[in-house]
Amino acid sequence: MIELVIDQRRKDLGGFEVGRVLPYAKRRMVGPFVFFDHMGPVAFQAGFDRKVDVRPHPHIGLSTVTYLFDGEITHRDSVGAIQAIHPGEVNWMTAGRGITHSERFETLRAQGGKMHGIQAWVALPDGQEEIDPAFANHGPADLPTFETPDGKLWARLVAGKGWGAEAKVATRSPMFYCHWRLKAGGQGELPAEYPERAAYVAEGEVEVAGQTLRAGQMAVFAPGEPVLFTAATDAIVMLLGGEPVGPRFIEWNFVSSSKERIEQAKADWRAGRMKLPDADDQEFIPLPEPPPPASPMS
Template structure:
């Protein structure tokens, strides 16, 4: 059964648009997923300004998950990682007790091209919110794939469908990319209590409802969900065990409001280290209100 369908809300990030899905007023999280943005697709011409880049900024209490369908983003962070991400790879950055990073579009600035992907945040569970920050890039060889009967599937993170991704996660979860031919069917198992599907492009049917591009369907627990592709479609499946309520303010996520206030004070006072390779600028803490 579908509990809720969430329509993306378009947000201009100062050079390209994203479709924000989570958090949503009626559904703050799905499993540990506390944030879900559909980036683009955005077409860039060579030579665009650096104001489009995402300057260094901080996070606590989460892992950020970047996954691209098209394009390239260069990641730099305060634990020393400098990593371009390409389609079919995963950049998994664990903020834990605190990390800063930037996201630059240097290849697109030089060559032009299309940027299209998903950025999600996964909340760290109780007892692990303050783990040491870390970064990992995983190529397609680390991400199990399956193909048959009009379905191509890649398990980006977690466990599901009898497979397990090599991406290190911190709580029971799944995150999967499907490509479906028109008329193809695929099933979302019932093994996790919180599950959702986001349609990137195309149209699918599930539980007697039609789900359109830019919509996330959140499902009730307990029963498998059968999907049928009305047209060729790209779908992201996500969810897992809940980690408990989280507060989210700007780029900070925590089970404690006091911890978020401390992170804000640390960033305001310059106590959070910037990336060594990218420390000439940063995003100031937004003014309250």
Template sequence: MIDLVIDQRRKDLGGFEVGRVLPYARRRMVGPFIFFDHMGPADFAPGFGREVDVRPHPHIGLSTISYLFEGEMTHRDSVGVTQPIRPGEVNWMTAGRGITHSERFETLRARGGRMNGIQTWVALPQEDEETDPSFAHHEGDDLPTYEGDGLFARLIAGEAFGAKAAVKTHSPMFYVHWALQDGVTAALPAEYPERAAYVAQGRAEVDGRTFHEGQMLVFAPGETVTITAVGGPAIVMLLGGEPVGPRFIEWNFVSSSKERLEQAKADWRAGRMKLPDADNAEFIPLPPEPAPPPNPMS
């Protein structure tokens, strides 16, 4: 039932830690999901430094999904959108042929508090990789929910469990937030060929084994999976869908073409990608290329 277990790797992004899960050496993608970061959880005192902010940076070939359990951040992008995101809401940004954006923490900086959420990237199908960039914010009835028998569920994007979110997706996929009370069991049907579950809080039992916060379970196709919260309440994120084909990923760029990645890097390096109108005083530079290995014949 379980093909692979992936433990998050903690990464310091400069005053703020994330738990990186995807991409992973043995599993680059789950359905169209090519990147999965658990932001925090981290507690901040009022007035913390601006080094925590994510300065303007570029993307191509993907959609980003921001989803918070706690905290607040403000998105600004090059299509002219400024949009705060709060717990239980969805910021869905489609980069397509190219977009730049920033994520700032002004509200959290003023009040202090906890930041805890998930950032994912979804690779666009090849025919949509160069689509026009766009942004959408969703909350409330846009995101179908269920509550009963100790289970809360919210459909963040895609289709699952007979429901469909209002988020415009580009390929068959699902992304779900489950909150289970201690001892509650819920089932993930074999609706999609690629599926995974990430334990965002607490512990969960699957197939007779117990897994803890920070672990992603990648499932074999064709079987219903039952997940039980053990030792207390648990938060589990479900994700997957139809595969879109192999993708190359470098820095913030995703593409089916290595040449397209090189073009995106050149465009950012040369300043040809427009910065957000409301946040254009600084940006994250392209990381330096790794040095080639020494030539033993020289």
């Protein structure tokens, strides 16, 4: 039932740590999910350094999906969006043929507080990789929730379709993304309807098929059978997957089915041909030199 368990790899982003889960050498994608970072948890003191902010940088061929458990992040992008995201909301940014954005921690810098969340990338399917860039914020009213009669499982469908519900988020390929909050002893089931499925434990511990999954671990499941979870402690679990979109190359912040398209995006960024967000000053993250080789993902 469990094909693979992936342990997060902690990375310092210049002021706080993230746990990198996808891409992973033995499993580069799960459905359309090509990237998965666990941000924090971290408790910021008021007045922390601006180096924590993520300066403007580019993307192509993907959608970024930001979801918070705690804290606030302000998003700014080159299509003119300025949007603070709060817990229980989704920021869904579609890069398509090209977008730039920054992520700022202005409220936390002023007030201090905890920051904890997930940022994922979803690869756009063939024929839609070059669509126009766009941004949308979705509040709790757009994201269906469910609670078991015993109160031990609460769930929110963050994007896609699953469990007989559909989130009001414009996805581009068949997928699901769900947030579970479990109390010790609570149970939940992941249906078998999608061929590629995984679960990431953000807090606590859960038991699956006789195996304990701990915070910071992602389990990738074999297709064809429902998966039953039992919470060993209070836990937060993110469930994700969908239909595969085919092999993708990824290099730095660029995702594409074409290595040549990534080379073009690199050249465009290096030459300053990608518009920066109007709300930001002219700072930006330069292309890493020499950049890492593009790696195919499937």
